[in-house]
Amino acid sequence: MSMLNVDNIQKSFGKNEVLKNISFSLEKGEVLAIIGSSGSGKTTLLRCLNFLERPQKGKITVNGEVLFDGDTYSKQKESEIRKKRLHFGMVFQSFNLFPQYKVIENIVLAPQLQAKEQLKSTGEYMGVKTYKEAQQKIMENALVLLEKVGLSEKKDAYPCNLSGGQQQRVAIARALALNPDILCFDEPTSALDPELTGEVLNVIKGLKTSDSTMIVVTHEIEFARDVADKIIFMADGVIAEEGTPQQVINNPQNPRTKAFLSRFKQNFS
Ligand SMILES: Nc1ncnc2c1ncn2[C@@H]1O[C@H](COP(=O)(O)OP(=O)(O)OP(=O)(O)O)[C@@H](O)[C@H]1O
Numbered sequence: 001m002s003m004l005n006v007d008n009i010q011k012s013f014g015k016n017e018v019l020k021n022i023s024f025s026l027e028k029g030e031v032l033a034i035i036g037s038s039g040s041g042k043t044t045l046l047r048c049l050n051f052l053e054r055p056q057k058g059k060i061t062v063n064g065e066v067l068f069d070g071d072t073y074s075k076q077k078e079s080e081i082r083k084k085r086l087h088f089g090m091v092f093q094s095f096n097l098f099p100q101y102k103v104i105e106n107i108v109l110a111p112q113l114q115a116k117e118q119l120k121s122t123g124e125y126m127g128v129k130t131y132k133e134a135q136q137k138i139m140e141n142a143l144v145l146l147e148k149v150g151l152s153e154k155k156d157a158y159p160c161n162l163s164g165g166q167q168q169r170v171a172i173a174r175a176l177a178l179n180p181d182i183l184c185f186d187e188p189t190s191a192l193d194p195e196l197t198g199e200v201l202n203v204i205k206g207l208k209t210s211d212s213t214m215i216v217v218t219h220e221i222e223f224a225r226d227v228a229d230k231i232i233f234m235a236d237g238v239i240a241e242e243g244t245p246q247q248v249i250n251n252p253q254n255p256r257t258k259a260f261l262s263r264f265k266q267n268f269s
């Protein structure tokens with residue numbers, strides 16, 4: 001069974017059909033890179049997975065659990081949606097850290113809220129029964145994550161005192177803190193100066209070795225080829241081509257993929 005199944009997702013904004021029957025699947029531990037020109041629907045697709053947008057049609061299944069089914073959809077409570085959203089972690093182009101909180105607070109905030117909610121409803125959170133114990137677990141985990149993204153020494157800094165690359169690495173740690181099944185990145189390096197891009201891409205590469213399942217929307221073609229198990233090339237709301245990096249980037253078949261890749265300076269063949 002695949003970890004993620006996306007079946008025939010269709011999304012329109014008014015008359016503009018932005019996603020036209022998108023289907024793909026992802027196995028546990030796999031990295032999917034989504035490439036494609038501006039306006040092809042990449043961000044909209046990630047937003048549909050994260051319940052930030054609601055598709056008109058289609059089905060989204062994670063680990064066999066149907067999270068969304070356009071045929072049977074009825075309005076859901078915000079708490080239900082929040083729970084479903086937890087399957088996906090999201091890292092945006094623009095970091096979106098809370099400026100008034102220290103790095104460590106940015107990371108522990110959401111898990112602490114989750115712990116409170118879960119303790120109230122089930123009496124247990126990650127094997128402990130009191131909020132104090134939960135807080136301790138959350139803090140320990142946050143410190144491990146900060147180490148993982150190479151920012152242990154910045155734990156008490158405020159976001160405004162960090163470089164863009166550091167802020168983005170905190171955003172990655174923050175997304176991981178909720179232990180999502182699938183971590184999604186929407187152009188995680190496109191707001192960064194070129195010299196800061198590498199440090200963020202290296203952290204993402206590092207996550208691959210620790211078996212995280214990831215979807216990365218990126219314009220970094222070289223990186224996509226390096227890190228992805230599977231590449232999807234989107235054009236005008238459809239998957240124009242998909243396959244291994246070897247297939248899609250080194251040996252594209254679709255003329256649109258060829259035209260898109262030819263815009264990049266390097267020759268990938
Ligand atoms: N909230 C919205 N309301 C109306 N139209 C939208 C909305 N969000 C996106 N669109 C439209 O959907 C289409 C796809 O946009 P999307 O942001 O998904 O593209 P993208 O592939 O992520 O592009 P980019 O590479 O520039 O980020 C565009 O035509 C865009 O104008």
Ligand SMILES: [Mg+2]
Pocket residue numbers: 042043044186
């Ligand atoms: Mg986008």
